[in-house]
Amino acid sequence: MRTLRRLAIATVSLALATTVAACSGTGSGSAIGNGNGTGAPKGQKEQGGTVTMAWIAAAPNFIFPLAPATNTDGYNVNLTQPMWPYLVYNGDGGASAINPQESLYSSMVWSNGDKKITITLKPWKWSDGTPITSRDFTFVYNLLKVNYQNWVSYLPGQFPTDVTSVSAPNASTVVINLNHSYNPDFYEEDVLGFVPLLPQHAWDKTSMNGKVGNYDETAAGAKAVYAFLQKEGGDMTTFTTNPLWKVTDGPWTLSSFNTNGDYSYVPNKNYSGPDKPTLSQWVNTAFTTDTAALDAIRAGGSVDVGNLPLNDIQQASVLKSEGYSIASQPLPGVAAITPNLYNAQVGPMLRQLYVRQAMEYLINRQQIVAKVYQGYADPGNGPVPVQAFSQWASPLEKSGGPYPYDPAKAVSLLKAHGWKVVPGGTTTCQSPGTGASDCGAGITAGEALSFQLLYSSGQATMDEQEAAIQSSEAQAGIKIALKSEPFNTVVGQYGVCTASSHPASGCSWQLVDVGYDPYNLYPSGSSLFNTGGFNNNGGYSNPEEDSLINATEYGSSSQVFFQYEDYTAEQLPWLWLPLESNVWVYKSNLAGFAPLNPVSGGLNPEVWYYTK
Amino acid sequence: MTNYLLRRVGQAIAVVIGLLIVTFIMIHMIPGSAARSVLGVRATSGRIAIFNSTYGLNEPLYRQFLTYVDQVVHGNFGTSYQLQQPVSTLIAQRVPKDVVLVGISTVVALVIALPMGIYQAVRRDRPDDNLLTGVSFTLYSMPTFFFGLLLIAIFSVQLHIFPPEAPSATSLGGILADPRALVLPVLTLALVTLASFSRYMRSSAIEVLAQDYIRVARAKGLSRRLVLSRHVLRNSALPVVTLVGLSFPNIIAGAVISEEIYNYPGMGLLMYQASTSHDFPILLGCTLIIGVATVVGSLAADITYAILDPRVRYGRA
Numbered sequence: 001m002r003t004l005r006r007l008a009i010a011t012v013s014l015a016l017a018t019t020v021a022a023c024s025g026t027g028s029g030s031a032i033g034n035g036n037g038t039g040a041p042k043g044q045k046e047q048g049g050t051v052t053m054a055w056i057a058a059a060p061n062f063i064f065p066l067a068p069a070t071n072t073d074g075y076n077v078n079l080t081q082p083m084w085p086y087l088v089y090n091g092d093g094g095a096s097a098i099n100p101q102e103s104l105y106s107s108m109v110w111s112n113g114d115k116k117i118t119i120t121l122k123p124w125k126w127s128d129g130t131p132i133t134s135r136d137f138t139f140v141y142n143l144l145k146v147n148y149q150n151w152v153s154y155l156p157g158q159f160p161t162d163v164t165s166v167s168a169p170n171a172s173t174v175v176i177n178l179n180h181s182y183n184p185d186f187y188e189e190d191v192l193g194f195v196p197l198l199p200q201h202a203w204d205k206t207s208m209n210g211k212v213g214n215y216d217e218t219a220a221g222a223k224a225v226y227a228f229l230q231k232e233g234g235d236m237t238t239f240t241t242n243p244l245w246k247v248t249d250g251p252w253t254l255s256s257f258n259t260n261g262d263y264s265y266v267p268n269k270n271y272s273g274p275d276k277p278t279l280s281q282w283v284n285t286a287f288t289t290d291t292a293a294l295d296a297i298r299a300g301g302s303v304d305v306g307n308l309p310l311n312d313i314q315q316a317s318v319l320k321s322e323g324y325s326i327a328s329q330p331l332p333g334v335a336a337i338t339p340n341l342y343n344a345q346v347g348p349m350l351r352q353l354y355v356r357q358a359m360e361y362l363i364n365r366q367q368i369v370a371k372v373y374q375g376y377a378d379p380g381n382g383p384v385p386v387q388a389f390s391q392w393a394s395p396l397e398k399s400g401g402p403y404p405y406d407p408a409k410a411v412s413l414l415k416a417h418g419w420k421v422v423p424g425g426t427t428t429c430q431s432p433g434t435g436a437s438d439c440g441a442g443i444t445a446g447e448a449l450s451f452q453l454l455y456s457s458g459q460a461t462m463d464e465q466e467a468a469i470q471s472s473e474a475q476a477g478i479k480i481a482l483k484s485e486p487f488n489t490v491v492g493q494y495g496v497c498t499a500s501s502h503p504a505s506g507c508s509w510q511l512v513d514v515g516y517d518p519y520n521l522y523p524s525g526s527s528l529f530n531t532g533g534f535n536n537n538g539g540y541s542n543p544e545e546d547s548l549i550n551a552t553e554y555g556s557s558s559q560v561f562f563q564y565e566d567y568t569a570e571q572l573p574w575l576w577l578p579l580e581s582n583v584w585v586y587k588s589n590l591a592g593f594a595p596l597n598p599v600s601g602g603l604n605p606e607v608w609y610y611t612k
Numbered sequence: 613m614t615n616y617l618l619r620r621v622g623q624a625i626a627v628v629i630g631l632l633i634v635t636f637i638m639i640h641m642i643p644g645s646a647a648r649s650v651l652g653v654r655a656t657s658g659r660i661a662i663f664n665s666t667y668g669l670n671e672p673l674y675r676q677f678l679t680y681v682d683q684v685v686h687g688n689f690g691t692s693y694q695l696q697q698p699v700s701t702l703i704a705q706r707v708p709k710d711v712v713l714v715g716i717s718t719v720v721a722l723v724i725a726l727p728m729g730i731y732q733a734v735r736r737d738r739p740d741d742n743l744l745t746g747v748s749f750t751l752y753s754m755p756t757f758f759f760g761l762l763l764i765a766i767f768s769v770q771l772h773i774f775p776p777e778a779p780s781a782t783s784l785g786g787i788l789a790d791p792r793a794l795v796l797p798v799l800t801l802a803l804v805t806l807a808s809f810s811r812y813m814r815s816s817a818i819e820v821l822a823q824d825y826i827r828v829a830r831a832k833g834l835s836r837r838l839v840l841s842r843h844v845l846r847n848s849a850l851p852v853v854t855l856v857g858l859s860f861p862n863i864i865a866g867a868v869i870s871e872e873i874y875n876y877p878g879m880g881l882l883m884y885q886a887s888t889s890h891d892f893p894i895l896l897g898c899t900l901i902i903g904v905a906t907v908v909g910s911l912a913a914d915i916t917y918a919i920l921d922p923r924v925r926y927g928r929a
Contacts, residue, residue: 057885061696069659070666071696072651149658156656234696259697259705260782260877285780291761292875295776299768302775486888491653492644514653527654534656 043589043611048280051590051605054293054306058286059261063245063254064233065196066143066226067152075261078284078603080196082265083248087119087137088193090521091604094595096332096389098189098521101274104132104197104249108188114181114556119174124272126199127248132272134168139200141166142216147226155527156534159191186553189521202247203229239263251277251606261286271606278609297324297585304590308583311460313374319585328376329582329596330387332523335380335516336574337453337469338494342539346451346510348442350538354413355440355449356572360403361410362473369578372464377578382569384523385579388598392523394562394569402570407475414476419449426450427477450479454494455513457484461580466513480511490514494537512537516579521599525549525564529573540573620914624907631903632684632896636677639892649890650693667693667893680896689900690893694886699897702882707901708784710878714867716794717801718859725806726849729813730840733821733848744810752807760800760873767796778876797874801867805859809852816848823847846920853920857913861905 060079062071085104092099109118124132144151144160154161165177182191205212206224215221232244239245239257246253251273252265262285267277285303287293293306294315300322308315308326316326339350349355369377378385381401386393396402411421418431418439427449429439439447455466463484470480485493494512517528517535527533530549531541548564551557569576586593592607647663648655655663664670668679683690689699728744735741751759768776778797779790787794820826821844829839868880879898886894 059695069662070651070693073694073696150662152659154656154658156658236697258780258782259701260780262780286877287875288872288877288881289875292777292873295761295764295768296875299764299772299776302777488649488889489642489644492642492646492649492890494648494653517653535654537653 043591045278045591046610046612047278049278049610050281050283051279051304051587051608052283052285052302053605054285054287054296054303055261056287056290056293056307057261058284059259060263061236061259062233063239064229065198066140066147066229067233068230069150069152069154071152079254079263081250081603082252082282082605083245083250083254083268084196084198085250086193087195087197088188090189090193091597091599094597096391096521096598098193108184108192110184112177114184115178117174117176117178117187119176121172121174121197122272123172124249125270126202127246127253127268127270128199128202129270130199130201130247131171132197132249133171134174135171135200136197137174138166138168139204139216140195140198142222143198143226143229146219146222150226150230153194159195181554181556183551183553183555183558185558186522186524190524193521197249199247199249203244208232251275252282255281265605267606273606275604275606277606279605282605294585298322305584305586305593308585310374310376310580310583313376313583320588323588324585325588325590325594326583326585327594327596329584330378330385330598331516331518331579331582332385332388332521332598333516333518333579334383334385334523334528334574335378335513335577335579337511337513337577338538338574340507340510340512340538343507343510348440349447349449350451350510351442352417352440353572354417356575357403358410358413358476359473359478360572360575361406361413362476362478363469363575363577364405364472365576365578366405368465368468372461372468373578373580376581376583378581380576380578382565382576383525383529383574384565385519387581389519389523392561392565394565396562396566397569401576402566403572403576405472407472410476414449422477423475425477426479448479449477450481451510452481452483453511453513454483454485454490454509456487456490456515458486462513462515465577487514511575513577524552525568526553529568536573538573542571542573545571545573617911620911624904624911627907628900628903632681632900633677635896635899636680637673639895640673640676642890644890646693646890646892663693667691684900689897692886692894693891694889695891695894699893702894703879703897703901705782706877706879706882708782709778709787709871709876710867710880712784712787712794713778713797713870713876713878714801714859717798717805718856720798720802721805721809722852722856724802725809725813726845726852728806728810729852730817730844730848732810732814733817733844734840736818745814748807748810750807751803752811754804756800756804756867756869757873759804760796760870763796763800764873776874778874780875797870797876800870800873809855812851812855813848816851817844820844820848850917850920853916854913857909857916859909861902861909 055075055078058075058078059073060075061073062076063080065080065084067076085102087104089099089102091097104122104124105119106122107120110116111118119137121132121134126132141160141163148154148160162179163176164179167175169175200216201212204214204216204225206215206221206228215225229244232238232242235242236257236259240254248268249272251268251271253268255264255266257263262283264281264283266281267279271277287296290307290309293303294308294312296303297306297319308319319326339356341347341351343350365380369375369379378387379400382397384393384397386398411423414421414427416437418429418433418437419427420430421427429443429445429447431438432443432445433439434441453466453469455462466482470482473480490512491514494509494514526549527535529536529540530546545568548560548567551560552564584593584596589611591609591611597604645660646669647660651659651663668676671679680690687700689703691698692702695702732741732744764776767774774795775793776796777793779787779793781787781790826839826843829843868884870876871878871881882894883898885891886898
């Protein structure tokens with residue numbers, strides 16, 4: 001679910017329009033900070049007030065926190081998390097870290113070779129005054145144990161199918177036994193970080209008028225309860241009236257909901273957590289485009305918080321003069337071009353590490369950050385974003401990564417492997433074969449280093465970035481033909497190809513760029529770069545890589561993460577690209593908005609307040 | 613006339629069925645997987661299987677089509693893959709928005725364009741005609757998105773007279789209850805449409821003014837006002853009637869660009885977004901509705917022709 005939420009945030013961030021109505025205003029984003037330290041409250045704290053937040057193309061449609069497998073609307077997480085937060089609360093102030101104060105547990109102890117977790121819950125209460133207990137966790141587990149295939153957040157082999165037993169020795173203790181050892185960092189941040197607690201005392205029933213029981217304790221009962229809750233969860237007309245959804249444990253309760261994507265919250269007066277809302281209302285309103293949202297901000301009055309598209313960064317000065325503050329927020333993900341290593345035509349070339357190295361050397365990431373993203377982007381030096389996850393970024397990544405922009409090295413790499421390099425023209429293989437100075441297996445004499453790059457259309461920054469790459473690759477005679485299509489069309493084609501399906505006829509794409517892939521709090525490479533990973537669309541397979549990824553997920557060493565990260569950065573299963581940041585506009589008298597947390601998506605309005 | 617109408621209704625049904633078949637086949641020829649497209653880059657094979665099974669996409673195409681026809685006959689247009697709501701509900705929410713926006717815009721455009729066209733015809737090639745022609749061409753050649761953004765920049769951002777957003781309500785009453793918010797979107801569409809209507813009206817009126825029956829009317833001593841209102845307006849409005857009839861589907865399909873600019877999600881935007889995300893049920897449902905609207909619009913134009921021009925009597929040799 002966190003992944004979905006970030007996808008929603010990505011939608012907001014990446015759906016950049018090309019035009020804005022009011023083109024007045026000068027200046028640049030040079031005065032924009034990253035949000036750290038910019039939110040220091042000035043003036044006296046004011047109780048109450050309403051914050052209206054603009055979202056782009058937001059249309060949440062499901063309120064039960066365990067959404068069906070076919071429902072991928074990332075905005076559902078935005079809707080539900082303020083009411084039913086996860087057991088592990090990701091994001092602490094400006095840091096990508098677990099927030100111990102907001103999390104629902106007070107301790108999490110690992111034992112039995114990291115196969116057993118003992119969780120102690122805090123003595124918090126549901127909004128109806130009933131204590132939150134371990135039974136609420138077993139309720140969630142029982143529901144998912146028999147319904148996991150119809151849960152949108154289920155990942156093969158992970159929770160709940162990796163659990164051998166769950167017990168509740170007392171009202172505040174949960175004991176989870178796993179079928180193998182896990183890296184605690186991974187499991188706490190990436191697995192338990194998207195499991196909410198649900199009110200068993202109110203939701204364990206199979207019909208609206210039925211009595212609450214312990215139906216979840218049998219498989220048939222759990223299926224019936226799950227089906228009932230999912231049916232109710234999809235009825236958008238009753239989101240604010242259904243008594244089920246009035247029992248919450250988060251800081252907010254839903255006060256209005258409109259099917260057009262507008263909805264609002266009021267504080268949960270019985271919230272047990274430390275940060276009780278100061279605002280009296282939090283309104284979320286949907287906009288068709290970020291241009292429309294920015295127009296509303298500029299017109300004044302109706303929007304207090306929204307996104308500033310990078311194309312309109314010049315508006316920053318004007319917005320500041322109109323009483324807004326601006327802060328950037330790095331995104332938690334990896335942006336890259338995925339090479340199709342088994343494409344029938346160009347796969348043999350892309351399988352050569354030196355070809356991928358040459359291509360990476362030719363991507364001027366610093367220039368793209370400066371010119372395309374106006375400085376608001378992670379440099380993309382490897383698989384871990386150094387801005388959003390500085391604690392997980394290795395010294396190699398922080399120092400610029402293994403392949404800084406260097407066209408001369410790219411040219412010499414290609415020449416050393418038997419290519420006739422024609423800068424500005426077409427580089428061709430002169431020395432076919434498998435020797436150390438030959439082009440490599442499957443590459444024929446005269447074959448050109450020529451590829452098609454498929455990317456998602458509709459964003460000026462993407463167009464500019466791909467054009468820059470096309471231009472810089474040409475310096476070593478690597479020809480890149482650009483082809484843009486709508487995001488979902490690209491995904492529909494690109495996703496068809498998996499490692500096991502190669503070389504199927506559907507694997508016609510050569511290089512693809514779909515924006516970025518979001519991470520959870522622990523930036524694991526699982527599913528992305530491991531053999532057979534369901535998002536390893538290019539078919540990359542390397543036993544050493546698999547071993548390192550396994551060690552980051554299942555081993556106990558925290559040092560192994562840097563080994564994995566550096567190895568992956570060097571091996572280039574993907575060609576690393578800069579990752580643009582989110583830039584937010586918010587009322588200057590709204591305190592607590594910044595510092596922005598990369599993994600919280602700006603959804604911490606319980607700590608926001610107006611100053612007098 | 614009755615026979616003609618019956619024949620036209622029969623043709624209309626055949627057209628709609630043909631449209632449905634062609635659209636269904638073409639939609640399923642879109643490259644890529646609908647499940648992948650909707651579930652995203654991190655879709656697992658298990659979730660793809662559930663998706664295909666849920667929406668019957670693992671069935672042969674002919675069976676999918678028959679199932680869909682059966683649903684439509686029973687008033688069910690299916691459920692949107694992306695929005696997870698019944699398509700009929702989505703259409704019912706969006707159509708009133710477009711009916712209000714495009715409907716009011718068309719009426720405003722007609723109210724201005726008809727007299728303007730006649731005035732220009734009467735004042736042909738004089739400075740005021742040339743001025744209005746220039747204005748018409750300027751409006752006609754201006755892209756809707758640019759014109760809309762210009763109006764927002766002036767009237768919302770700079771002068772703060774009108775809001776930059778159209779009404780957010782989904783009901784007809786709710787939309788009409790916020791007339792200030794309708795001003796800019798209506799103005800955007802009306803002025804662009806007005807340019808087109810007035811040009812047609814001017815050309816047609818020039819032709820009518822040269823007709824013998826106009827001379828006769830004048831010779832009989834009819835006042836200039838009566839000649840223009842009774843004879844010229846009625847006869848020169850015929851081409852505009854055709855235009856309005858053909859624009860009827862636009863009332864249903866909406867105006868994508870205006871909807872985007874003014875944060876007014878109607879049918880046009882619904883269809884556009886569905887087309888880029890493999891949301892087959894929405895595409896089929898909207899195509900069907902627009903197909904019906906096109907046929908009805910065309911029929912309405914023919915009937916209006918008959919009313920305006922007594923010489924036109926359909927069904928007679």
